[in-house]
């Protein structure tokens with residue numbers, strides 16, 4: 001053992017011992033197991049049910065000591081830090097037993113995964129920032145199978161983590177403890193497509209990009225598009241009410257989803273899978289499930305309205321000298337492009353620097369403090385090009401824009417879009433990323449980035465701002481070499497207080513998941529949260545569906 005490792009190991013031993021003592025739940029067997037394999041730390045500690053915040057004495061480093069010792073970045077080092085931060089305890093669900101596994105193996109032959117290597121990727125989120133310790137992944141193919149799984153889990157009080165493409169950014173799609181993972185990966189069939197109305201009905205596990213290709217062949221497109229389209233599932237998109245890059249033009253899923261089929265916690269099937277544009281018969285129940293992040297039911301099928309594939313698409317990529325100019329360019333382009341405007345995205349110079357450095361993409365325009373991506377979608381290319389050119393002439397002449405390029409062919413359009421779409425990916429190369437997805441009055445969008453940058457100074461590596469300016473949605477991302485409590489303390493609750501002062505939303509499109517649920521009060525009044533708790537209690541009385549997510553768990557929130 002190298003000389004540097006001894007104090008680190010000692011700290012680890014002391015820390016775990018103190019935690020176990022604090023819990024009065026000492027098990028020497030578990031203790032030894034934990035020490036044997038540092039990578040299993042998350043698993044062991046979460047199973048032990050430790051209330052970390054209470055147990056960690058000041059001055060003793062948290063579990064990222066494992067990182068220091070192995071000098072290797074593993075996802076598990078971040079799990080305990082989050083559990084500590086949110087003081088989450090395992091709820092008294094049943095633990096998975098051999099009989100349960102045998103039941104699921106009979107129900108889903110070859111589709112009940114228990115081998116550690118097979119289960120592992122389902123336990124970790126895409127960002128590798130949270131990790132659960134589920135021992136079972138179920139892959140049903142039909143609604144009837146989902147229903148049987150949930151009926152059994154409900155009866156046996158087994159917690160369930162519904163999972164789509166696992167591309168979420170708030171820790172909502174992976175288990176926190178040992179919840180059974182219910183994956184929609186094999187529910188990937190198109191049920192019907194009506195070429196006259198453009199209404200698509202499909203199973204929840206269809207991958208967004210595959211669906212887009214499917215409807216494109218028939219002259220339509222999906223009403224939403226996002227960077228994760230190659231992996232995300234439509235059911236997951238609906239469950240999180242994903243926004244994405246086309247929202248400015250086609251609106252949110254709350255408008256384009258026409259019907260849903262949902263399996264409730266007790267296994268009963270709620271068939272609201274209608275394909276009607278208009279239906280005012282009673283309450284619109286599907287809205288409850290859109291954006292509920294799998295906490296109220298498991299979405300098994302979706303009916304969705306697809307717009308016509310535009311005949312002409314253009315993309316302009318422009319450089320602006322200030323954020324004020326980005327805003328003025330937006331006002332001008334809205335006025336001049338009107339109905340053909342389909343996206344207005346922005347990014348700052350730091351984002352460009354990172355996509356250039358890490359992804360080897362090159363900027364098509366001269367260095368600028370801000371960049372804007374404008375997309376037009378219409379039915380007449382010469383009409384659209386004329387409008388776009390008039391707008392660009394005016395924007396250049398009035399100094400709103402200092403440099404720019406326009407693309408009309410598919411290949412170049414994709415290249416320009418990837419500069420914006422792949423920022424998330426570029427940021428992951430920088431170390432640990434603190435992510436904030438904020439809705440604000442559009443004029444104030446970048447003030448938060450400036451204020452945060454000034455506040456954090458040298459303690460952060462990068463503070464960047466980009467996002468869906470046309471929707472008033474900022475993605476504020478902060479990076480550091482590794483996760484640190486003190487940096488998080490400098491960011492939160494400052495970022496939420498700042499947002500609340502402007503009557504913004506602390507989650508514009510990513511949901512609350514595990515990481516943001518404790519902050520819901522910054523965007524919703526107490527009465528609204530209590531009503532949400534009541535809906536949850538009514539639809540899922542045992543709380544087995546995606547526990548520890550979306551709704552705050554502290555007792556002061558009443559029902560929980």
Ligand SMILES: O=C(O)CC[C@@H](O)C(=O)O
Nearest residue numbers: 227421424435436475477
């Ligand atoms: O990584 C993020 O913070 C944003 C991801 C996504 O919503 C985007 O718009 O690119």
Ligand SMILES: [Zn+2]
Nearest residue numbers: 244468475509
């Ligand atoms: Zn986004």
